[in-house]
Amino acid sequence: MLGESKLKLRFRPIDIHSQVEILLVAKRMRETLKEVLGNDRGESMYSLDWLQDRVQFHLDPERSEGQVLVAETLINGELDNVGHTILRFETDESNTRFGLFSTFYVVPEFRKQKVASNFLTLGEQWMMEKHAVYGATDTAKGNEKLIRLLSKSGYHKSFENLEMIRLKKVF
Ligand SMILES: CC(C)(COP(=O)(O)OP(=O)(O)OC[C@H]1O[C@@H](n2cnc3c(N)ncnc32)[C@H](O)[C@@H]1OP(=O)(O)O)[C@@H](O)C(=O)NCCC(=O)NCCS
Numbered sequence: 794m795l796g797e798s799k800l801k802l803r804f805r806p807i808d809i810h811s812q813v814e815i816l817l818v819a820k821r822m823r824e825t826l827k828e829v830l831g832n833d834r835g836e837s838m839y840s841l842d843w844l845q846d847r848v849q850f851h852l853d854p855e856r857s858e859g860q861v862l863v864a865e866t867l868i869n870g871e872l873d874n875v876g877h878t879i880l881r882f883e884t885d886e887s888n889t890r891f892g893l894f895s896t897f898y899v900v901p902e903f904r905k906q907k908v909a910s911n912f913l914t915l916g917e918q919w920m921m922e923k924h925a926v927y928g929a930t931d932t933a934k935g936n937e938k939l940i941r942l943l944s945k946s947g948y949h950k951s952f953e954n955l956e957m958i959r960l961k962k963v964f
Contacts, residue, residue: 795914798907800866800875804915807861807877809852818861818877819844821898829933851879851895858882860919864899864908875903878912880919891961892920894930897939909939913946921964929961 795804808814822844827835839847851859859881865872876899883893894916899908920928930948932939933956940960948960 795911796907798911800903800906800908802875802908802911803865803872804862804911805865807848807852807863814863814874815845815848816841817874818848818863818879821877821900822847822879822896825896825898829936848879851881858923859895860916862912862915864912866903875900876908876912878909878916880916882920882923882925889926890924892916892923892925892928894928897942909942910946913942917962917964925964927961927963929959931957931959934958 807818819841823835823839823841825835826838829835830838848861850856851861859879861877861879863874864876866875867873876897878897879895881893881895882890884890894913897909897912917928928948929951930939930943934953940958943960943962946962948962950958951961952959
Protein backbone atom coordinates (compact mmCIF):
# COMPACT_ATOMS: atom_id res chain seq x y z
CA MET A 794 0.00 0.00 0.00
CA LEU A 795 1.24 3.51 -0.81
CA GLY A 796 2.03 5.88 2.04
CA GLU A 797 0.05 9.03 2.81
CA SER A 798 1.20 12.21 1.12
CA LYS A 799 -0.24 15.71 1.29
CA LEU A 800 0.17 15.80 -2.49
CA LYS A 801 -2.19 14.14 -4.91
CA LEU A 802 0.31 11.94 -6.69
CA ARG A 803 0.19 9.69 -9.69
CA PHE A 804 2.99 7.19 -10.27
CA ARG A 805 3.62 5.51 -13.62
CA PRO A 806 6.39 4.03 -15.75
CA ILE A 807 8.15 6.57 -17.95
CA ASP A 808 6.83 6.85 -21.51
CA ILE A 809 9.55 4.95 -23.37
CA HIS A 810 8.70 6.76 -26.61
CA SER A 811 8.98 10.26 -25.15
CA GLN A 812 12.39 11.82 -25.79
CA VAL A 813 11.24 14.84 -23.78
CA GLU A 814 10.61 12.73 -20.72
CA ILE A 815 13.86 10.78 -21.14
CA LEU A 816 15.81 14.04 -21.46
CA LEU A 817 14.14 15.43 -18.33
CA VAL A 818 15.16 12.37 -16.31
CA ALA A 819 18.72 12.59 -17.72
CA LYS A 820 18.95 16.26 -16.69
CA ARG A 821 17.71 15.41 -13.23
CA MET A 822 20.29 12.62 -12.96
CA ARG A 823 22.86 15.36 -13.47
CA GLU A 824 21.16 17.53 -10.81
CA THR A 825 21.36 14.57 -8.44
CA LEU A 826 25.10 14.14 -9.06
CA LYS A 827 25.65 17.87 -8.49
CA GLU A 828 23.66 17.81 -5.28
CA VAL A 829 25.37 14.73 -3.88
CA LEU A 830 28.94 15.19 -5.16
CA GLY A 831 29.17 18.97 -5.58
CA ASN A 832 28.55 21.18 -8.60
CA ASP A 833 31.89 20.78 -10.40
CA ARG A 834 32.22 17.03 -10.04
CA GLY A 835 28.55 16.39 -10.68
CA GLU A 836 28.44 18.57 -13.79
CA SER A 837 31.56 17.12 -15.43
CA MET A 838 31.09 13.45 -14.58
CA TYR A 839 28.90 12.39 -17.53
CA SER A 840 27.73 14.07 -20.73
CA LEU A 841 24.01 14.59 -21.23
CA ASP A 842 24.17 12.07 -24.11
CA TRP A 843 25.65 9.47 -21.79
CA LEU A 844 22.96 10.12 -19.18
CA GLN A 845 20.18 9.82 -21.78
CA ASP A 846 21.67 6.54 -22.94
CA ARG A 847 21.75 5.40 -19.32
CA VAL A 848 18.00 6.02 -19.06
CA GLN A 849 17.48 4.11 -22.35
CA PHE A 850 19.63 1.27 -21.01
CA HIS A 851 17.04 0.68 -18.27
CA LEU A 852 14.19 0.66 -20.81
CA ASP A 853 15.66 -1.77 -23.33
CA PRO A 854 15.03 -5.43 -22.39
CA GLU A 855 18.01 -6.46 -24.51
CA ARG A 856 20.34 -4.39 -22.37
CA SER A 857 18.89 -4.70 -18.86
CA GLU A 858 15.91 -5.78 -16.81
CA GLY A 859 15.02 -2.32 -15.63
CA GLN A 860 12.30 0.21 -14.95
CA VAL A 861 12.00 3.98 -14.68
CA LEU A 862 9.09 5.29 -12.60
CA VAL A 863 7.97 8.90 -12.52
CA ALA A 864 5.71 10.80 -10.12
CA GLU A 865 3.27 13.43 -11.29
CA THR A 866 1.10 15.96 -9.54
CA LEU A 867 -1.22 18.73 -10.67
CA ILE A 868 0.53 22.09 -10.94
CA ASN A 869 -1.63 24.99 -12.16
CA GLY A 870 -4.15 22.53 -13.54
CA GLU A 871 -1.59 20.44 -15.45
CA LEU A 872 0.09 17.15 -14.57
CA ASP A 873 3.80 17.75 -14.03
CA ASN A 874 6.68 15.38 -13.42
CA VAL A 875 8.02 15.93 -9.89
CA GLY A 876 10.49 13.06 -9.58
CA HIS A 877 11.74 9.68 -10.68
CA THR A 878 13.40 6.50 -9.58
CA ILE A 879 15.44 4.13 -11.74
CA LEU A 880 15.64 0.43 -10.91
CA ARG A 881 17.18 -2.69 -12.38
CA PHE A 882 18.10 -6.24 -11.64
CA GLU A 883 21.69 -7.22 -10.88
CA THR A 884 23.43 -10.45 -9.87
CA ASP A 885 25.86 -10.33 -6.94
CA GLU A 886 29.13 -12.19 -6.35
CA SER A 887 27.24 -15.24 -4.97
CA ASN A 888 25.05 -15.33 -8.07
CA THR A 889 21.99 -14.00 -6.22
CA ARG A 890 19.53 -11.89 -8.23
CA PHE A 891 18.69 -8.65 -6.50
CA GLY A 892 16.89 -5.40 -7.27
CA LEU A 893 18.98 -2.24 -7.33
CA PHE A 894 17.55 1.25 -6.87
CA SER A 895 19.97 3.04 -9.14
CA THR A 896 18.73 6.51 -8.20
CA PHE A 897 15.92 8.61 -6.75
CA TYR A 898 15.19 12.26 -7.44
CA VAL A 899 12.44 14.57 -6.19
CA VAL A 900 12.13 18.23 -7.30
CA PRO A 901 13.15 20.36 -4.26
CA GLU A 902 9.74 22.09 -3.86
CA PHE A 903 8.05 18.69 -3.54
CA ARG A 904 10.41 17.05 -1.06
CA LYS A 905 9.50 15.77 2.40
CA GLN A 906 6.04 14.83 1.18
CA LYS A 907 6.69 11.09 0.82
CA VAL A 908 7.28 11.03 -2.91
CA ALA A 909 10.50 9.02 -2.55
CA SER A 910 8.94 6.79 0.15
CA ASN A 911 6.25 5.84 -2.35
CA PHE A 912 8.86 5.20 -5.04
CA LEU A 913 10.54 2.85 -2.59
CA THR A 914 7.30 0.94 -1.96
CA LEU A 915 6.50 0.69 -5.69
CA GLY A 916 10.05 -0.30 -6.59
CA GLU A 917 10.08 -3.03 -3.96
CA GLN A 918 6.76 -4.36 -5.28
CA TRP A 919 8.23 -4.52 -8.79
CA MET A 920 11.33 -6.30 -7.48
CA MET A 921 9.35 -8.81 -5.42
CA GLU A 922 7.00 -9.62 -8.31
CA LYS A 923 10.12 -10.51 -10.27
CA HIS A 924 11.48 -12.63 -7.39
CA ALA A 925 14.35 -10.46 -6.21
CA VAL A 926 15.92 -11.94 -3.08
CA TYR A 927 16.75 -8.50 -1.76
CA GLY A 928 16.69 -4.83 -2.64
CA ALA A 929 19.70 -2.53 -2.42
CA THR A 930 20.99 0.91 -3.24
CA ASP A 931 24.42 2.54 -3.37
CA THR A 932 24.92 6.14 -2.35
CA ALA A 933 27.50 8.61 -1.09
CA LYS A 934 28.20 8.16 2.62
CA GLY A 935 27.20 11.76 3.24
CA ASN A 936 23.74 11.43 1.68
CA GLU A 937 21.90 11.57 5.01
CA LYS A 938 18.46 12.15 3.45
CA LEU A 939 18.55 8.98 1.41
CA ILE A 940 20.22 6.93 4.14
CA ARG A 941 17.48 7.97 6.61
CA LEU A 942 14.74 7.23 4.11
CA LEU A 943 16.03 3.72 3.49
CA SER A 944 16.88 2.98 7.13
CA LYS A 945 13.30 3.84 8.07
CA SER A 946 12.14 1.19 5.61
CA GLY A 947 14.33 -1.57 7.03
CA TYR A 948 17.53 -1.22 4.96
CA HIS A 949 20.89 -1.89 6.64
CA LYS A 950 24.46 -1.17 5.68
CA SER A 951 25.94 -4.16 3.84
CA PHE A 952 29.12 -2.60 2.46
CA GLU A 953 31.08 0.63 2.60
CA ASN A 954 34.30 2.05 1.27
CA LEU A 955 35.82 5.49 1.68
CA GLU A 956 33.09 7.25 -0.32
CA MET A 957 30.13 4.94 -0.81
CA ILE A 958 27.72 2.89 1.24
CA ARG A 959 25.46 0.03 0.11
CA LEU A 960 22.14 -0.40 1.91
CA LYS A 961 20.27 -3.66 1.62
CA LYS A 962 16.95 -5.21 2.69
CA VAL A 963 16.14 -8.90 2.37
CA PHE A 964 12.56 -9.42 1.15
C1 LIG B 1 16.59 11.89 -1.08
C2 LIG B 1 15.28 12.32 -1.72
C3 LIG B 1 15.02 11.43 -2.95
C4 LIG B 1 14.14 12.16 -0.68
O1 LIG B 1 12.90 12.46 -1.34
P1 LIG B 1 11.58 12.89 -0.52
O2 LIG B 1 10.42 12.69 -1.40
O3 LIG B 1 11.79 14.25 0.01
O4 LIG B 1 11.59 11.85 0.68
P2 LIG B 1 10.34 11.49 1.63
O5 LIG B 1 9.43 12.67 1.79
O6 LIG B 1 9.72 10.25 1.14
O7 LIG B 1 11.10 11.26 3.01
C5 LIG B 1 11.02 10.06 3.73
C6 LIG B 1 12.02 10.06 4.88
O8 LIG B 1 13.35 10.27 4.39
C7 LIG B 1 14.10 11.06 5.33
N1 LIG B 1 14.40 12.38 4.74
C8 LIG B 1 13.97 12.87 3.55
N2 LIG B 1 14.45 14.12 3.37
C9 LIG B 1 15.18 14.42 4.47
C10 LIG B 1 15.93 15.56 4.87
N3 LIG B 1 15.99 16.68 4.11
N4 LIG B 1 16.59 15.51 6.05
C11 LIG B 1 16.54 14.41 6.82
N5 LIG B 1 15.83 13.29 6.51
C12 LIG B 1 15.16 13.29 5.35
C13 LIG B 1 13.20 11.25 6.52
O9 LIG B 1 13.42 10.15 7.39
C14 LIG B 1 11.82 11.18 5.87
O10 LIG B 1 10.79 10.80 6.76
P3 LIG B 1 10.00 11.98 7.58
O11 LIG B 1 9.46 12.90 6.53
O12 LIG B 1 8.93 11.21 8.29
O13 LIG B 1 11.00 12.64 8.46
C15 LIG B 1 15.32 13.83 -2.14
O14 LIG B 1 15.76 14.59 -1.06
C16 LIG B 1 16.23 14.10 -3.33
O15 LIG B 1 15.79 14.06 -4.48
N6 LIG B 1 17.53 14.39 -3.04
C17 LIG B 1 18.50 14.71 -4.10
C18 LIG B 1 18.82 13.52 -4.97
C19 LIG B 1 19.43 12.36 -4.20
O16 LIG B 1 20.19 12.50 -3.26
N7 LIG B 1 19.09 11.15 -4.69
C20 LIG B 1 19.65 9.91 -4.22
C21 LIG B 1 20.94 9.64 -4.92
S1 LIG B 1 21.23 7.94 -5.10
